[in-house]
């Protein structure tokens with residue numbers, strides 16, 4: 749196991765890994781370094797995702813910043829572009845309607861899902877975002893001045909003393925995060941939510957992004973959304989519940 753910082757990763761980086769999303773890491777798609785071979789194709793992907801994603805954002809899209817940070821820290825970001833608003837809105841649509849309380853967002857990046865959560869009616873003062881990347885933290889603080897932006901890893905959620913959290917909405921690259929760290933992250937999330945809490949996570953891959961052992965330990969069950977084709981790459985949203993809390 750290699751890696752550094754708060755998200756040690758399971759594998760050494762591949763030269764083409766920059767342009768591969770985490771969801772495809774372990775699948776046959778890993779063998780397709782097409783973006784490097786066809787840079788104009790990459791440009792088209794990014795342009796399309798940009799059109800998909802920025803139409804309803806009042807602030808700057810953050811795409812150049814996202815790409816810059818992707819180059820600096822590919823393992824922590826593990827996506828070729830920010831999520832589209834279609835995906836972000838699907839994440840927000842999974843918020844439980846039978847609970848109140850603070851909403852926690854993990855890995856907001858440039859704030860697409862943050863934007864969708866606010867649009868869905870989450871009060872700014874109830875929204876707590878945990879982001880590792882300092883540049884993203886600064887952008888988020890500029891774009892969403894009323895939410896709580898914590899420059900901390902997701903696994904530090906417990907240090908805030910929040911309880912009865914309504915839901916945890918995660919844009920973390922879970923497939924790139926080893927089981928031990930996933931255990932800390934999901935454990936902290938379900939402790940903060942208590943019984944009935946929902947952990948909402950998107951993935952590009954074909955199956956649940958949570959490590960199987962962690963899922964067993966936390967007695968997780970899930971529902972999943974239809975595939976969101978209006979995102980590059982297409983993604984699915986999983987909503988996890990735990991029978992252990």
Ligand SMILES: C[S@@+](CC[C@H](N)C(=O)[O-])C[C@H]1O[C@@H](n2cnc3c(N)ncnc32)[C@H](O)[C@@H]1O
Nearest residue numbers: 825827830831855856857879880881901902919
């Ligand atoms: C795939 S990007 C998703 C960004 C954004 N949510 C979106 O959907 O466009 C993953 C984000 O998670 C952040 N991240 C990675 N590991 C983290 C951790 N342990 N705690 C908090 N943020 C983390 C990265 O800095 C990056 O902003």
